[in-house]
Amino acid sequence: MKPTIAITAGDINGVGYEILLKGLEDNHILEICKPVIYGNAKIAKQHAALMDDEVKKLSFTVIKDAADAIDGKISLITCYPDDTPLQIGVSTPEAGKASLASLERASQDLKAGKVQGLVTAPINKENIQSEQFRFSGHTEYLTKQFAQGGDSLMMMVSDCMRVALVCNHVPLRQVPEMITEERIINKLHTLDKTLRDDFTIEKPRIAVLALNPHAGDNGLIGTEEQEIIRPAVMKAVDEGLCVFGPYSADGFFGAGRYVHFDAVLAMYHDQGLIPFKSLDMNGVNFTAGLDIIRTSPDHGTAYDLAGKNQANPTSFRHALYMAIDLWRTREENKELKKNPLEIVEITSNHKRPDFPLPTE
DSSP: OOOEEEEEOOOTTTTHHHHHHHHTTOTHHHHHOEEEEEEOHHHHHHHHTTSOHHHHTOOOEEESOGGGOOTTSOEEEEOSOTTOOOOTTSOOHHHHHHHHHHHHHHHHHHHTTSOSEEEEOOOOTTTTOSSSOOOSSHHHHHHHHHSTTOOOEEEEEOSSOEEEESSOSOOGGGHHHHOOHHHHHHHHHHHHHHHHHTTOOSSOEEEEEOSSGGGGGTBTTBSHIIIIIHHHHHHHHHTTOEEEEEEOHHHHHHTTGGGGSSEEEESSHHHHHHHHHHHOTTOEEEEESSSSOEEEESSOOOTTTTTTTOOOOHHHHHHHHHHHHHHHHHHHHHHHTSSOOOOOOOOTTSOOOOOOOOOO
16 A cells, blocks of 8 residues: 655745655655655646756646545645736745645645655745734644644654754743753653654654753753753653753763664754754654654755756655655554554463374
8 A cells, every 4th residue: 555645845936846846856756655746737847847847847736635646646635726826036925825725635635544644845924924823834734633732753864863852943041941851851761662662663762952051061051951941851760761961961972872862852943953954954854643644855945046946956855755654664563553462461360271282
């Protein structure tokens, strides 16, 4: 069985269409999934006209329902009208409305089980704001839609590092008040679970970063490490997790200590993403902790590159392949957990069953 993967086009004036069209040039993708673009065929062709001949040759099969996605074809569901104004390289209200229409329709199909994964192209977090979207990004929107009152984990994944965040898209001044023992422990459990279930790591080793420079220098330049972060680490260890820290972020990354861990839990956005993107700008943004699969390239709308045929599709392609891999892993896990053997408690009053001995 091939998964059907929903791909939202993101901001129509950014590089979203360019990276997804370039990414879907790879014919191997059609062998392992059924991709469905949530956008508009006319606008997709306008972007394709600015790219290489191979991209211009791409064809779409317009469908009305994701359940009708055709094997071996790139399907497209129309989410906004043909006359939506295209102003490449410019943030516009119309682009925000189109981004939201695409995301809402894909989310509905994800809830209905018509698609097995979601790959989101970049949105502009400002122009998408509306009565229907009061969130600081995809992660927060999808958490509201799918976490059923629970939480999720923003996680960046590449070949060399996995970084998760305690605080996602929040102003820096709000970070200290959000660093609580309970929040850190919850994030650690979510991270540990996804490393085990989605990345098949039997005993994940997790490093926790400090909040303050030099890990607070024993309270000289901050007490969060002593009062909150270290106690959270110790409690997580008591609860069976393999967790270490808190580490001073500059020394941790500068000395390359991240290579000794399966994942790193950073306290806030830039603390984790600056070193991550410095090492690899082709990583994947994965929303962990949800029953659904959502990945995204690890960059933004890049208006300065839009329409110039200069956008690199590697991160998008990695995001698409990762969504497919996650679906396979979760399906394998479901299969392994089917029809488990009944656990029988052996007591002194319980007779051992008589099994026939093998004969020669």
